[in-house]
Amino acid sequence: MKPEEIYEVLTKQFGEAVLGFDTELAGDPSIRIAPSAITDVCQYLAETDTLAFDSLMCLSGADLSAKDEEFAVVYHIYAMQHRHSIVLKAMVPKTNPHLPSVSHIWKTADWHEREAYDLYGILFEGHQDLRRILLPDDWDGYPLRKDYKEPEFYRGMRVPY
Amino acid sequence: METTQQTESKIIELKPFADEMVVNMGPQHPSTHGVLRLELKLDGEVVREAIPHIGYLHRCFEKHSENLSYPQIIPFTDRMDYVAAMNQNWGFCLAVEKLMETDESRNFEVPERAEYLRVLICELNRIASHLLSFGTYGMDIGAFTPFLYAFRDRERLLLLFEKVCGARLTYNYIRIGGVSEIIPMEPGSIAEQNFLDEIEAFLDYFEPLIDEYNDLLTKNSIFAERTTRVAVMSAEMALSYGATGPNLRGSGVDWDLRRDEPYSIYDRFDFDVPVAVDVPELGSVVGDCWSRYKIRMDEMKESVRIVRQILAEGLPSGPVMADLKAVRPPQGEIYFRSEAPRGELGFYIVSDGTPKPVRLKGRSPCFSALSALQELSRGLMVADIIAIIGSIDIVMGEVDR
Numbered sequence: 001m002k003p004e005e006i007y008e009v010l011t012k013q014f015g016e017a018v019l020g021f022d023t024e025l026a027g028d029p030s031i032r033i034a035p036s037a038i039t040d041v042c043q044y045l046a047e048t049d050t051l052a053f054d055s056l057m058c059l060s061g062a063d064l065s066a067k068d069e070e071f072a073v074v075y076h077i078y079a080m081q082h083r084h085s086i087v088l089k090a091m092v093p094k095t096n097p098h099l100p101s102v103s104h105i106w107k108t109a110d111w112h113e114r115e116a117y118d119l120y121g122i123l124f125e126g127h128q129d130l131r132r133i134l135l136p137d138d139w140d141g142y143p144l145r146k147d148y149k150e151p152e153f154y155r156g157m158r159v160p161y
Numbered sequence: 162m163e164t165t166q167q168t169e170s171k172i173i174e175l176k177p178f179a180d181e182m183v184v185n186m187g188p189q190h191p192s193t194h195g196v197l198r199l200e201l202k203l204d205g206e207v208v209r210e211a212i213p214h215i216g217y218l219h220r221c222f223e224k225h226s227e228n229l230s231y232p233q234i235i236p237f238t239d240r241m242d243y244v245a246a247m248n249q250n251w252g253f254c255l256a257v258e259k260l261m262e263t264d265e266s267r268n269f270e271v272p273e274r275a276e277y278l279r280v281l282i283c284e285l286n287r288i289a290s291h292l293l294s295f296g297t298y299g300m301d302i303g304a305f306t307p308f309l310y311a312f313r314d315r316e317r318l319l320l321l322f323e324k325v326c327g328a329r330l331t332y333n334y335i336r337i338g339g340v341s342e343i344i345p346m347e348p349g350s351i352a353e354q355n356f357l358d359e360i361e362a363f364l365d366y367f368e369p370l371i372d373e374y375n376d377l378l379t380k381n382s383i384f385a386e387r388t389t390r391v392a393v394m395s396a397e398m399a400l401s402y403g404a405t406g407p408n409l410r411g412s413g414v415d416w417d418l419r420r421d422e423p424y425s426i427y428d429r430f431d432f433d434v435p436v437a438v439d440v441p442e443l444g445s446v447v448g449d450c451w452s453r454y455k456i457r458m459d460e461m462k463e464s465v466r467i468v469r470q471i472l473a474e475g476l477p478s479g480p481v482m483a484d485l486k487a488v489r490p491p492q493g494e495i496y497f498r499s500e501a502p503r504g505e506l507g508f509y510i511v512s513d514g515t516p517k518p519v520r521l522k523g524r525s526p527c528f529s530a531l532s533a534l535q536e537l538s539r540g541l542m543v544a545d546i547i548a549i550i551g552s553i554d555i556v557m558g559e560v561d562r
Binding site: 025026027028030054055056057063064065074080083106107108110111119132133134135136143144 | 507529
C-alpha cells in the first residue's frame with residue numbers, strides 16, 4: 001500500500017486522532033498522529049492483515065528547532081510481507097513530553113525508547129524499564145535538546161578539562 | 162557540586178535471592194567485543210538474568226553531527242562500526258544522496274565507475290568483517306587457531322584498503338556523490354590493473370580457504386557442541402527485536418536488502434542469499450548460535466562471487482565523483498537503510514536546507530540485536546553467554562555511537 005492509502009485507512013479508523021499527512025517537504029511523507037493515540041494506531045497497524053507492519057525499523061526523538069514548542073517522536077515502520085513502509089510522527093510538548101510506549105508491540109522499541117528518553121527526556125508511559133541507556137545514570141539534562149548547555153562540572157571534574 | 166532540577170537520584174537496588182549471585186561481566190572483557198557490561202544474576206552456573214549495560218563507548222555521534230556539514234560527518238561514521246567502515250560510509254552517503262535526489266534542480270548522478278568501486282570495496286570489506294567475526298568467535302569459544310588464520314587473510318584486505326585510501330580501518334573513502342580520489346587510479350592505467358590483479362590474486366587464494374575454515378571450525382564437533390541448539394531465536398522474535406542481516410537470516414527469514422530493495426547497482430549482480438536451515442548431522446536448528454555463525458561463512462562466498470563479477474566486467478571508465486558544487490540537501494527528511502555486514506544500517510536525516518543536518522540518527526543493527534540478549538540468555542549457562550555475544554556479532558562502537 002502507498003502512504004496515501006495507509007493515511008486514508010487510518011483516518012477512517014481513528015478519525016480525529018490522525019492529525020494530518022505531510023507531503024510538502026522533500027523525502028518521506030509522514031502521518032501525524034495525536035500522541036495519546038499512538039499505541040492504538042500502532043497496534044492496529046501491526047495486527048491488521050492488509051497492513052501487517054511487523055518491523056519497527058527505527059524510533060527516534062527529534063528536536064527540530066530551539067524555537068519549537070514540541071519534540072517529534074518519529075516511527076519508521078515496515079511490513080516484511082507486503083513490503084510497504086510508513087512514517088508516523090507524534091508531536092509532544094517540550095514542557096511535559098510524554099506519550100504511550102509501543103514497546104509491547106515491537107520489542108525493539110524498548111531500547112529505542114530508552115534512547116529517546118536518555119537524549120531528549122521524552123517519557124514513554126507503560127515502558128517497563130525506562131532509564132538512561134547511553135549516558136551515565138547520574139547525567140544531568142538531555143543532551144540532544146537544542147537548548148542543552150554542557151555542564152561545567154561532572155563529578156567535580158571541570159568538563160572542558 | 163551544583164545540581165539542577167533535572168537530576169534524578171538513582172538508587173540501584175539489588176535484591177539477591179538466597180542462592181543468587183550477582184556477577185559483573187565486563188566492561189573490560191576479551192569476549193565482549195568492546196566495552197560491554199553484563200550484570201549477570203546467577204543461580205550456580207545458570208543465568209537467571211543477564212542485563213546489558215551499554216554506553217561505555219558513547220561519543221555523541223548524533224550531537225556532533227548537528228554541528229558539522231554533511232561531508233564532515235563521514236569520518237564519524239567510520240568510527241561507528243570500525244571493522245566495516247566502508248559500509249558505514251556508504252550507508253550515510255546513500256541517505257544523503259537519496260535526499261538530494263528529491264531536489265530536481267540540483268540533479269546529479271553518481272558516476273558508474275564510482276558505483277562499481279563502491280560495490281567492489283564494500284563487498285571486500287564485508288569479507289574482512291566476517292573474517293574478524295569468524296576468528297574472534299572461535300577464540301571466544303576456545304579455539305585459538307581460527308583467529309590466526311582469519312587475521313592473516315584479513316591483513317591482505319586491509320593492505321588493499323590502505324592502497325586505495327591510505328587507511329587500514331577508518332577509511333573516509335566513500336564520499337557524497339562518488340568515492341575519494343586521494344590515491345589517483347586513472348581508468349585503464351597500470352595502477353588500476355595492478356589493483357584489480359591484486360584483488361583477483363586474493364580471491365583465488367581466499368576462496369578455497371573458506372572450505373578449509375569450515376572444516377577447521379564450522380564442522381568441528383567441540384565447536385558444534387558449544388553453539389548448536391543454544392539461544393534459539395525464532396523468526397518472530399528476530400523481527401520483533403529488529404535483528405537484521407545475518408542474525409535475521411540465521412532465524413530463517415529470507416531477507417536481504419541488496420536483493421529485496423536493491424540500491425546502487427546490486428540488481429546487476431547474480432548472488433544468492435544464504436538462509437539458515439536445520440542441519441541434523443551437527444544437531445543445529447534454525448535460529449541457534451551456529452546458524453547465525455554459518456550465515457556469515459556462506460556470505461563470504463557470495464561476496465567473492467559479486468567481486469568476481471565486477472572483475473570479469475572490468476571497471477568502467479569515467480570520473481569517480483559527481484559534479485557537486487555544494488552538499489546542501491533540500492528541506493525535508495529521509496530514512497534510508499542499507500545492508501551492512503552486521504545488518505540493516507539506517508540513517509534518519511532531517512534537513513532544513515542548510516549545509517548541516519538538524520537531526521541525524523544512526524540506526525545501528527548491533528544496538529537492536531543486542532537488545533535481544535536479555536531474553537535469549539535467560540536460563541542458559543554462563544559459558545553460553547559468550548557463545549551468544551559472539552554469534553550476534555556486535556561491535557560496541559556502533560551500539561554506543
